[in-house]
Amino acid sequence: MTLDEVLQEIDAFLGCPTPDVWVRVALENQEILLIDHANCEKKAATTAMNLLYKHIDRDDLLKKMSQLAREELLHFEQVVNIMKERDIAYRHVSSSRYAAGLREAVRKGGVDELTDVLIVGAFIEARSCERFAKLAPFLDDKLAKFYRSLLRSEGRHYQDYLTLAAQYAGGPITDRVGEFRELERQLIESPDDSFRFHSGVPAVA
Numbered sequence: 001m002t003l004d005e006v007l008q009e010i011d012a013f014l015g016c017p018t019p020d021v022w023v024r025v026a027l028e029n030q031e032i033l034l035i036d037h038a039n040c041e042k043k044a045a046t047t048a049m050n051l052l053y054k055h056i057d058r059d060d061l062l063k064k065m066s067q068l069a070r071e072e073l074l075h076f077e078q079v080v081n082i083m084k085e086r087d088i089a090y091r092h093v094s095s096s097r098y099a100a101g102l103r104e105a106v107r108k109g110g111v112d113e114l115t116d117v118l119i120v121g122a123f124i125e126a127r128s129c130e131r132f133a134k135l136a137p138f139l140d141d142k143l144a145k146f147y148r149s150l151l152r153s154e155g156r157h158y159q160d161y162l163t164l165a166a167q168y169a170g171g172p173i174t175d176r177v178g179e180f181r182e183l184e185r186q187l188i189e190s191p192d193d194s195f196r197f198h199s200g201v202p203a204v205a
Contacts, residue, residue, distance in 0.1 A: 006155035007133055010126045013158070015185030018127075018134050025195050025202045026131075027138055031088050034079060036197040038090065040128065041076035043099070044157075045069045047121060055114065060167065064160045071153055082146065096196035099124060101187045102180065111170055118165035119177055122158050123184045127198060129154035 001009070011017070026033050048069035055061050083090060102123060106116040132147040132154065139147065166173050188200055195202040 003152055003155075006152065007129070010129050010155060010158060013126050013162075013181075014123070014130060015181040016189055018131055019189065019201050021201055022131075022195075022199065023134050023138070026135060026197075029195050030139075030143075031086075032093060032195060033135075033197060034083050034086075034088055035090060035093050036096075038076055038079040038083065039093065039095070040197050041072050041079060044124070045072035045076065047117075048072065051117070058168065061164055064164060068157055068160065071157075075150065075153075078146065082143065093196070094194070096192065096194075096199045098187050098196070098198035098200070102183060105180065105183055111168060115165050115169040115173060115176065116180075118161045118168070119173065119180050122161035122165065122177075123180055124198070125154050125158040125161060127184070127188070129158060131197065 045068075048065040051065045052062060052069070080090060099120075102120045103117075106120060107113055129151055132150050136144045136147045138144075162177075165177075169176075190200045191203045192199040192201060193203055
C-alpha cells in the first residue's frame, strides 16, 4: 500500500478526525507535544513488551511485538534527541485520559482480554498516525520531516495489532471494533482539562 492508501484506510478505521482546535493548541504547545510524544513512545514499547511476557506461546505475536518494541524505543530516542536540540527539558507530565479510557472497556481474562488489548493498540497507533499527518503540514521542516517519517511505521503497527486481534479472537471482531471506535470517538471529541498528544478537545492549553 502507498502512504496515501494507508492514511485513507486509517481515516476510515477511526470514528472521527482530530478536531481542528486540537491541532491549533498542539502548535501553540510544541514543548508539551514533544514531551508527551516521548512518553507515548515509551508506553507503546512497554505495551509490546508486556504482551511478549504474557503470551510466550503465540509465535506471530512474539515476532510482531518484538519488532514493534524496538521501533517504538528508537522513536523515543529520536524524540528525546529533538527535544535536546531545542533545549526542552524532559520532565514529568501527567497522562491523558485517552489510553486509560480505552483500557477501562477491556474485558478481563483469556482470549477476550487479549483481543481487546490488541484492538486498543490498533486504535492508539491509528490515532497517532492520523495526528502526525494532521500536524506535519504546519511544523518546521525538521519536525515535519520526522513526523512524516513516522507515518508508515505507525500505520504498520495499527495493521499488525488489528491482524493479530482477528487472528486470535476465534471469531469476527467487527462488532467489538465498532464498540471501541465509538468509545475512541467520544474520548477524542469531548473536552479535556489539559493538552496532551492523545487528548480530546483541550479546555485548557
